[in-house]
Amino acid sequence: MGNFYDVIIVGSGIAGLWSGYWLNKLGYSVLIVTKREVFDANSFYAQGGVTLALNREDVPLHIEDTLKAGWFHNNREMVELMSRESLHIRTELKKLGFHFDPGVTREGAHSVDRVFHKGGDATGRELHLFLLQRDPNYLMDNTIVYDILMEEDRVYGVRVVRKGEQFNLYCNHLILASGGIGALYKYDTNARTIAGELQGIAIKKGLPVRDMEMTQFHPTVFIQMEFAQKLLISEAVRGEGGKVVDEKGERFLFKYDPRGELASRDIISRAIYLHQKAGHKVFLDVSHFSEEFFSHRFPTIYKKLRNYGIKVPKQKIPISPAFHYHMGGIEVEPDSRVKGTQNLFAVGEVAYTGVHGANRLASNSLLECFVFGKRVAEGVAGTPLKKVKRDFPVERWLLMREEDKKWKNKLREIMWEKVGIIRNKKGLEEALEFITSARSEVGELTALRFITAKEIVKGALNRHQSLGAHYIETDSTPQNQ
Ligand code: SIN
Numbered sequence: 001m002g003n004f005y006d007v008i009i010v011g012s013g014i015a016g017l018w019s020g021y022w023l024n025k026l027g028y029s030v031l032i033v034t035k036r037e038v039f040d041a042n043s044f045y046a047q048g049g050v051t052l053a054l055n056r057e058d059v060p061l062h063i064e065d066t067l068k069a070g071w072f073h074n075n076r077e078m079v080e081l082m083s084r085e086s087l088h089i090r091t092e093l094k095k096l097g098f099h100f101d102p103g104v105t106r107e108g109a110h111s112v113d114r115v116f117h118k119g120g121d122a123t124g125r126e127l128h129l130f131l132l133q134r135d136p137n138y139l140m141d142n143t144i145v146y147d148i149l150m151e152e153d154r155v156y157g158v159r160v161v162r163k164g165e166q167f168n169l170y171c172n173h174l175i176l177a178s179g180g181i182g183a184l185y186k187y188d189t190n191a192r193t194i195a196g197e198l199q200g201i202a203i204k205k206g207l208p209v210r211d212m213e214m215t216q217f218h219p220t221v222f223i224q225m226e227f228a229q230k231l232l233i234s235e236a237v238r239g240e241g242g243k244v245v246d247e248k249g250e251r252f253l254f255k256y257d258p259r260g261e262l263a264s265r266d267i268i269s270r271a272i273y274l275h276q277k278a279g280h281k282v283f284l285d286v287s288h289f290s291e292e293f294f295s296h297r298f299p300t301i302y303k304k305l306r307n308y309g310i311k312v313p314k315q316k317i318p319i320s321p322a323f324h325y326h327m328g329g330i331e332v333e334p335d336s337r338v339k340g341t342q343n344l345f346a347v348g349e350v351a352y353t354g355v356h357g358a359n360r361l362a363s364n365s366l367l368e369c370f371v372f373g374k375r376v377a378e379g380v381a382g383t384p385l386k387k388v389k390r391d392f393p394v395e396r397w398l399l400m401r402e403e404d405k406k407w408k409n410k411l412r413e414i415m416w417e418k419v420g421i422i423r424n425k426k427g428l429e430e431a432l433e434f435i436t437s438a439r440s441e442v443g444e445l446t447a448l449r450f451i452t453a454k455e456i457v458k459g460a461l462n463r464h465q466s467l468g469a470h471y472i473e474t475d476s477t478p479q480n481q
Contacts, residue, residue, distance in 0.1 A: 005031040005138070007380060008158060010145050010198060013041030014124070015348025015384045017131040029100045031135040031169065035144050035178075038132060041177050041195040042349065043366065046124025047234035047300065048107055049100075050370070051363040052086045061111060066364060069109040069264045070327075071468040072359020073211075078354045081334060082364075085371045088117070106239040109264040109317050109363035113239075115363045121234050121298045127401050140169075146399060147203050148174065149346070149392045155344045156390045158180040159397075161445075166396055170389055173343045176202075176330065177373075177452065180319045180349040181215070183408070184453050185207065186335075186416035187223050187325035189232040192450065198350055200448030203455050208339045211328035212452075213459030213470045216360055217421050218324035219268035220244070220284050222305065222317060227410075230322050231304055233284055235362045238262065240297065241288060243315070244272065246280040250294055266359040266469045269321035273421045276320065283316035302432035305325055318390050321421060325349065325365060326468065327356040334349045335379030336372050343385055347372045358468025367451035400443035403435030407442050411435070411453060419453075423460055426471040432457045 007023050012034035023030050035039070053062040054217040062083045067074050074109045090100070100116040100123075107115050112317060118126040125263050140162070147159035154360050157170035178198040182190020203209055214259035219240065222231040238244070238261040256271040272282050286294060295302040329352035331339045335350065338344040348369045355368055414434050418427035435457060439450045466472050 003168065005029050005042065006033070006171065007035060007173045007175060009175045009177055011041065011177035011179060011348070011350070012038045012139070013043035013129055013177060013179055013348060013369070014131065015043070015369035015373050016175070017128070017135055019175055019177060019376045020135060020137045020368055021131065021349055021378060022374050022377030024136045026377060028380065030137045030197070031138050031171070033143045033145060033158070034141050035193040036142055037140065038141055039128070040184070040191045040195055041128065042191050043124045043128045044082055044191070044370065045189065045191060045232065046366055047121040047232055048236045048363045049105065049108045049115040049123040050089070050127075050366040051115050051361065052089055052367065053083050053115050054112070056087065056248060056330070058086070058112065058114060059455045062086070062114065063108050065358070066361045067357065069359050069361035071359060073467060074357030074359065075354025078334065082355050084370045086217070086367055089367070090369045096130075096134065098127070103106035104235050105234040106262070108238060108262050108268065109259075109361055110350065115236065115239070117236065119294060119299070120206045121236065121300045127366070130337055144445065145178075145198065146397065146448070147199070148205060150205060150344075151390075155169055155341065156388070157390065159395070159450060165264060168392055172385050172387055173345065175376055175380075175382065176344070176346040176350050177348050180326035180329075180379070181452060181456075183228065183320050183428070184411060184415050184456070185420070185447055187221065187230055187413040188228070188322065189221055189230055189322055189324045191217055192229055195449045197445065197453035198449040199330060199455070200451035202365060203451050204448075206354045207344075207454060208331040209329065209340070210331045211459065212455045213458065214327035214356075214358055214468065215419075215464055216265060216322060216325040216327060216469050217269040217321040219265055219272050219321050220319045221322035221324075222252070222310070223322055224318060225308060230299070232324070233267070233301055233317060233319060234298065237286060237298060237301070243285045244268070244319070245283050245285045246275060248282075264359055265362065266471070269421055270471060272319070277294065282319055284319050285316045288314040288317070289313040298476045323416075325360055327358065327360055328352055333374065335375040336380065337379050337383070343383055345379055348451045355419065358470065397415060397444045399445035401446075404446040407438050408449070410440065411450065414443055415453060415456075419460060422471050422473055425461065428461045432461070
């Protein structure tokens, strides 16, 4: 391995692997850089599946469902493009030898069954493994990107640290596919590596970010476990009839939305959060499933919960909302190029394409990775650049300090408490004050997550009206909304 590549991709989830697959087909030399192990990506944990329009007739309905779930805050053209292009994905995967399980399922806010899955609730893991086994590119693991080498609108590479050594890697095109921001929140469903660092670099460089305040909380998460990453209980469980109940067995969601368990995530998360705040305990009741069905349809959830002593399906699952997905991100053009740059691209959760609006429709995230992962390759091919290898000095940065862990944990608490499911101006201002003062206490790598967090808080303060996942209390806010 040298230190110059046609393309460097930061991130080894499905967005990165799918982009890499197409770029390799186009003849580029590609290096995938990943922060820890190659499996430490959100895609690996995606349970529900991939939304694909069932046929041409379903495209307008899928567009409508996506826009409705997103509170029409989406970029309509991007949604149309994503939905139309979803029609080709099954064939592309089939040609490679990947077959979904028979049948499709329903998830919240979809008006028809159109979520394709594999291995029951292991869709992300199966797809990720499948792509990884066929990945033809160079791979560098345990490598953390802490800066982008950039002059004006052109990128030349990245600064990285690997096994304590800091060095530069150079490329003609750089693709960010590094995922979202899970580690900024106390309760989250994301892989342990996902901490919003690349968003922080983008903000430092003055690159455009958008809708940073749009943070999605998944309503049904098992949080009674020691690890920071909590166990997602797929939306598909509700899609197949799982019921949200309180300690008295009441299905209280209907007080908030006539769709009950099949309302959109933002509505259900808020309802559960408020019910818990009012002193109730909340559970997912799956007792109508036979053990045979549940263990086959949801093998990952079944095994993991049993390991934690929850005897599903007979025993109800204690649940809470937890941070799950970031709709905001680095703003890109339809070919996934970061706005205002020549050769920097972003794809997957790190990017803001506008497809998700104010609340992402269930299982549209892997779809976005596939659609825009392919478009990124086309974008790179459409940007022929003369190879310029410019040497940047290797700078030795103080990336982490001894006390960083304490500050990271404090940040997670504050983000959960004050920048979470229900926000208010006072709490946001307190969060901003904490973030601003803590920024100077931490090393340069840790600082990146503080920079990202600050942008989320600033976005939340600037959006005065509630919209989708961003819910802000005002003096006149009724308490059951
Ligand atoms: C789930 O299975 O509920 C998660 C899928 C998604 O995030 O869309």
